[in-house]
Amino acid sequence: MSGPPSIRHATKEDVPTILGFIRAGAAATSCADRVKATESSLEATLIFGEPGSSQTPQSGFARTLLLIAPEGETAGMAVYYYNYSTWLAQPGVFLEELYVSPDYRRRGYAKLLIRELAKQARKVSGGKLEWVCLRDNATALKLYESLGAKRMEDWVTLRVDGEALDNLLDEK
Template sequence: MPERLSIRPATETDVPIILSLIQGLAEYERLSDEVIATDASLRQTLFGEKPCAEVLIGCVDGEPAGFALFFQNYSTFLAKPGLYLEDLYVQPQYRQCGLGKALITSVARIAQERGCGRYEWTVLDWNTPAIQFYENLGAEMKSDWRIMRVAGDALAHMASLAPAA
C-alpha cells in the first residue's frame, strides 16, 4: 500500500512532537548540545500571545514524520515580506517518500499566497544530500553571503553597547 502524505499546520498539542523533531534535527546536524528548547518555551514562542514562527507538520499515513518551521522577514530591496525557513526535517525512516518536498513546497505556496518576494533558508556546507535536494527544486546557493551571529554572552555584550533609550 502506498504511503499517504499529508501536511497540516501545527497546533499547541503538537508541541511535544515539535520538540522531538527538533531534537532529531539537532542530532542529524551534530548540534544536540545546542538544543535548550523545552515544551514550555516552544508553547510560549509558537502559540503564545505573540507567536514568533509557524510550523507545518508532515505526516506519513497519519503519523507525524517531519516538520517545517518558518517565519516572516522583510526585503528592503524588494519592499516586500519574505519567508525564512528556519528548519526542515524528516525522520530518517520517512526519507525518500516525498515528505521533504511536500513540506518545503508547502511553505513556498504560503509565501506565494502571502505575496512574498523571497523564500530563503540556510544549509550546512557538508550536507550534500540537502544541497542537491534544494538545487533540484530550483534553489540557488548564494555563495557570496555569510551568516553573522551573536548569541548568549556576545548578544548581551552587544546590547550593552547600544545608546540608552
C-alpha cells in the same frame, strides 16, 4: 489511513513532537548539545493554527507545518516565519528548521513541505523563500539545489548570540 500525505499547521498539542524533531535533527548533525528549546519555550514562541484564523494568537514568532504520512504518523515538520526584503519591497518566508524522520525519507516529503512553504509565501504576495543549511550537509544541499534553490555565495550569515549579545547590550 491511506492516500496521500497531508500537511497542516501545528497545534499546542504537537509541541512534544516538534521538540522531538528539533532534537533529532540536531543529533543528526552532531549538534544535540546546542538545543536549548523546551516544551514551554516552544509554546511561548510558536504560533499555532492556520495563518489568519481566529484561533491564531497574536503572540509568537514562528509557525510549524507538520506532514502526516498516509499511515497516520507525523513524519516531518517545517518551522518558518515571515521576513521582509527591502530590495524587493515584499515579504517572504524563512525556513528555520526542516526535518523528516529517517523512516519517511526518500518519499518526497521534504519537497512537499518546501512546496507548502512556497504556497505560504505566495499567500502573502511574497517574493522569496529562504533558508540556511550546514555547508557539510551534502545530502540536503543536493536536494535543495534539485528544487531550484541557489546558494547565496555573495552573502555571509552573521550572528550575535549568548555572551556576545549580552556584551553588545552592555556597551556604553
